[in-house]
Amino acid sequence: MTDRFRFRRIVAPAGPRITFTLDGRVLEARLGDSVAVAMMLAGYPACGSLPPTGRVRVPYCLMGACHECLVRVDGRSMHQACLLPVRTGMCIETDLEGHGS
């Protein structure tokens, strides 16, 4: 997964390093990143699967319009990852199996 999605930060972040979990895996982000950006930079952009086909979906518009980045955050579902700032210790879950393994 990390090989396929190589997102690179091109603007130096102002915020300090923090950690959050994605499907049980501990990952690093910068304070000020959105959850979607944090997932993309960590190499795990997949947010869920499309009900009819099972195809994986990833953040697309990054501005709240497309709803492709819906994830569960601290137990509450239907969060738009692109609109939510990542915080220390945040627990992000997708409905994808094998994400954390």
Next chain:
Amino acid sequence: MEHLPLPAAPGNGAVTRHPGTAADTIVIGGGMVGASIALGLVLRGHRVTVLDEGDRALRAARANFALLWVQSKGAGAPAYFNWSRMAAAAWPDFARQLEAMTGIVLHLSQRGGLTLALSGAEMDHLATRSARIACDQGSDFPHEMLDHSQTRALLPAIGPDVVGALFSPLDGHLNALALFHALHRAFGRSGGHYVPASPVRTITPTKKGTFILDTPHGYRECERVVLAAGLDNTRLAPMVGLHAPITPQRGQIMVTQRLPPFLDYPTNALRQTDNGSVLIGNSQDTVMTRQPVDLEIDAVMADRAIRSFPCLQAASVVRSWSCFRVKSPDGMPVYDHSTLWPGAFVASCHSGVTLAPNHTGLVCDAIHTGIIPPIMQAFSASRFTLTAASRS
């Protein structure tokens, strides 16, 4: 039967090309109706330019629900039922051709559709209306009134409040975004020319039989002009001796998160798209403001949706919008040619998706050959002026 001659274009309907003329035919409006007609004309050899407005135009195409819908059309107006049914029958071939031309999958499904009734009164209304259509059609209206358990057999997810339903095998739905994309792509690939952000301020007929269109990018001259500008047809039509008494009708649509498939058939108010989203929206009001969404209307629609399908209780609405549909006084389409200024044609209708095959087909034949076929004659705007005259 009487054929109303469409104006004499030079060479009896054949298109003559003048050097220096930008297009033989200009279609004003690049929405569902304009794109369908533009494609049909370019396929008939016209040099076609579509002049469209920008993104912020009042686009009726945004209000469409992507249904191919016959079962509610034309009670007491058999011409409209026939016109819609003919389009529905043409859809399978039309979709195949468009898909072959463009490589875009339309997700057409025509297995039938339902209108759910949540009360005995609603059931009675559906039965009465269907009886009227069946009477007009000499009983040739394939449909069934279903009770609760018969409805449940088709749609297992219905709730206890559903009294029954009207089912007609004539109906269906598709992906309207894909259709819109395909119409424009097929038009472009066939040599059509599309110009966005180009509202037409005025149309001036000339002595030599052409039309001069004033746009922000300069003047354009053409031999034929087709008004497919939705609500703006009302303003444009009188400039070429036509009449388009169209009023806006506001509709609201809500879209849920993507859900596993649970609806095998579309209903008039709710359908599940090929990508799992559920579209909810059958509101109609005539408030003419640009206020984005009336939450009370959303609440009523959501309540009906949940009573119809209780599993939607847990679904999240991810967006909602309002839009203006195009409505004539009697709800039927308006197709007309100008007798004062031959070469001008107007098309306005409520059902740009259902009627797309007719717009690309028969309507373009009428524009191209100059003959309005009998099946279209009921849709002349003269019906409104005649009605007004007979009242006075």
